[in-house]
Amino acid sequence: MNGLFFLLAAAALAALEPQPLDVLRKSLEPSVASYDGRMILETFPQTGAAAKQMRVRFLNPGHYRRELLDASGKPLQIIVSDGKSEWVYDKTQNKVWQGQAPDGDYKQFGWEQEYDLLTANYDVRMASSPPVARRRAWALELLSRRDGKIQRRIWVDKKNGLILQSRIFQSDGRLVSTARFASIQFPKKQDPALFRFEPPEGATVVKRLEPDYLALDQAKSASGLEPKLPLWLPSGYVFESLNVLAQGGKKVIHYRFSDGINVLSLFQCPARTRLNFGAKASRRFRLASGPATLAWTSEGHVLGWSSQGSKFVLISPLDSSTLRHVAESLP
Amino acid sequence: MECRELKELLSAYADGQASSEEQVLLLAHLEGCPACRRELKLFQTMKTALRRVCSPAVPADLRAALLAQAARRRSKPTPWLKRAPVGVGFSLAFAAAVLAIGVEQFESRQADSISVDAMLAAHNEYALTMPLCPQELVLSDLSMRLR
Numbered sequence: 001m002n003g004l005f006f007l008l009a010a011a012a013l014a015a016l017e018p019q020p021l022d023v024l025r026k027s028l029e030p031s032v033a034s035y036d037g038r039m040i041l042e043t044f045p046q047t048g049a050a051a052k053q054m055r056v057r058f059l060n061p062g063h064y065r066r067e068l069l070d071a072s073g074k075p076l077q078i079i080v081s082d083g084k085s086e087w088v089y090d091k092t093q094n095k096v097w098q099g100q101a102p103d104g105d106y107k108q109f110g111w112e113q114e115y116d117l118l119t120a121n122y123d124v125r126m127a128s129s130p131p132v133a134r135r136r137a138w139a140l141e142l143l144s145r146r147d148g149k150i151q152r153r154i155w156v157d158k159k160n161g162l163i164l165q166s167r168i169f170q171s172d173g174r175l176v177s178t179a180r181f182a183s184i185q186f187p188k189k190q191d192p193a194l195f196r197f198e199p200p201e202g203a204t205v206v207k208r209l210e211p212d213y214l215a216l217d218q219a220k221s222a223s224g225l226e227p228k229l230p231l232w233l234p235s236g237y238v239f240e241s242l243n244v245l246a247q248g249g250k251k252v253i254h255y256r257f258s259d260g261i262n263v264l265s266l267f268q269c270p271a272r273t274r275l276n277f278g279a280k281a282s283r284r285f286r287l288a289s290g291p292a293t294l295a296w297t298s299e300g301h302v303l304g305w306s307s308q309g310s311k312f313v314l315i316s317p318l319d320s321s322t323l324r325h326v327a328e329s330l331p
Numbered sequence: 332m333e334c335r336e337l338k339e340l341l342s343a344y345a346d347g348q349a350s351s352e353e354q355v356l357l358l359a360h361l362e363g364c365p366a367c368r369r370e371l372k373l374f375q376t377m378k379t380a381l382r383r384v385c386s387p388a389v390p391a392d393l394r395a396a397l398l399a400q401a402a403r404r405r406s407k408p409t410p411w412l413k414r415a416p417v418g419v420g421f422s423l424a425f426a427a428a429v430l431a432i433g434v435e436q437f438e439s440r441q442a443d444s445i446s447v448d449a450m451l452a453a454h455n456e457y458a459l460t461m462p463l464c465p466q467e468l469v470l471s472d473l474s475m476r477l478r
Binding site for chain 2 (some may be wrong): 027028034039041043046054056066068079088092107114115118137142152154163166167177179243245248249252254256258260263265269272273274275276277278280296299302304311312313315321
C-alpha cells in the first residue's frame with residue numbers, strides 16, 4: 001500500500017516538473033526581476049585558470065551596472081547602461097568607451113527564430129540541480145545534435161527564470177568558462193542614479209563600435225565590395241545578417257552566421273589590404289587557394305587568407321579543419 | 332634549413348608575427364648563421380627607424396606656419412650647404428631620398444593594414460546578442476570588445 005502511495009506521489013511530482021524546453025524558453029525571456037548580486041567568472045584556458053569577481057545590478061527594463069572588482073572588492077572597471085547607451089569605464093586608464101548597449105534588435109533574427117534555431121541544433125535535457133546562491137534552480141544541459149557533446153549547462157532560477165549559473169564547453173567537450181552568482185538579492189527598489197554615468201574629470205572618452213545589421217542585398221551598396229558567401233557551412237549554422245565596418249577609410253563586410261548559440265564571423269576586406277594579426281600566437285596554414293595564417297585567441301581560431309584579390313578572415317570557436325572547409329568553399 | 336627559406340620568416344619575426352614553432356626554428360638557425368643575424372639586425376633597425384619617423388599628424392595651423400617659414404628660408408641661401416663639398420650634398424640627397432621612399436612605403440603599408448583586433452571586437456559585440464551568452468564573461472574582459 002505504502003509502495004503504491006510513493007509511486008503515485010512520485011508520478012504526481014514528475015507531472016509538476018516542467019519540460020526542459022519550457023525551462024529554456026523561460027530562461028531566454030528578458031528578465032523582469034531586478035536584482036543585485038555578486039558573480040564569480042572563471043576561465044579555463046589550456047594552461048592555468050583565472051577567476052574574476054563582478055558586482056552585478058539590474059533594474060528592469062534594460063538598466064544595468066556591472067563592476068569588475070579587484071581582490072579587495074574595489075571596482076576596477078565599471079559598465080553602466082540606461083538601456084540605450086552603454087559606458088565602459090576603466091579606472092586604471094581613466095578612459096571611457098561610449099556606445100550602444102548590446103541589443104537583440106541589431107540582428108535580422110527575432111527571438112522566436114533564434115529559439116527555433118537553437119532547439120533545431122541542440123538537444124535540451126534536465127540535469128541534477130543543487131541550489132545556486134541559495135536559490136532553487138532547474139539545471140539544463142544543451143547537447144549538440146552534431147556530435148552529442150555538451151555545449152552549455154545552465155541553472156535557471158525556479159522563481160523568475162534568471163540564469164544563475166552557466167558553464168560553457170568547447171566543441172571538443174572541454175570546459176572553458178563558468179559564470180555563477182555567489183550571492184543574489186531581489187530588492188524592490190534600487191537607486192536610479194546607479195544606472196547613469198558621467199565620465200569623471202579628465203577621463204578620455206572614445207566612441208565604440210556601433211552594432212547594426214544589414215540584409216545580404218544591401219552589402220554591395222554599403223561596402224562597394226562584391227559580396228562572397230561560403231557555399232558550405234558547418235552543420236546547423238545559417239547566415240543571420242551582416243554589418244559593414246569602416247576601418248581606416250576602408251569598408252569591411254562582417255557576415256554573421258549562427259547555430260543558435262555559437263557565432264561564426266566572416267570578414268571580407270577590399271583588395272590590396274594587409275591583415276594585421278598583431279602579436280597573436282599564429283602559424284602558417286595551407287588552403288587549396290594558397291597560404292593562410294591561423295591564430296588562436298580567447299574567441300577561438302582566427303583564419304586569414306587571400307582569394308581573388310580580396311582578404312578574408314574567419315573567427316569561430318570551431319576547429320581549424322572546419323574553418324578550412326568553410327574557407328575553401330568561397331566561390 | 333637554408334638561409335633563403337628563412338628570409339620571409341625573418342621579416343615575420345621582426346614584425347612579431349612568427350609563431351612560437353617558427354621562432355624556435357629561426358633562433359636555432361640564427362645561432363650558427365652570422366649572415367642571417369646581420370639581416371635580422373637590419374630588419375629590426377629599419378623597423379625602429381621607420382617607427383621613429385612615423386610621427387602623429389601635425390595640426391593644420393602648425394603645418395601652415397612651418398610651411399610659410401620654410402618658404403621664407405628657401406628664398407635665402409644656406410651658408411652651410413653652400414660650403415659643403417659636392418660629395419656630402421649628394422650623400423645627403425641620397426639618404427633623404429631613401430628615407431622618403433621608406434617612409435612612403437611604411438605609410439602605405441600602415442594605410443593598407445586592417446587590424447584583426449577590430450574584427451574580433453565586432454565578433455564579440457555580435458556574440459553578446461546571442462541567446463544564452465553569459466554577458467558578464469564577455470564584459471569582464473575589456474580587451475574582448477575594446478580593441
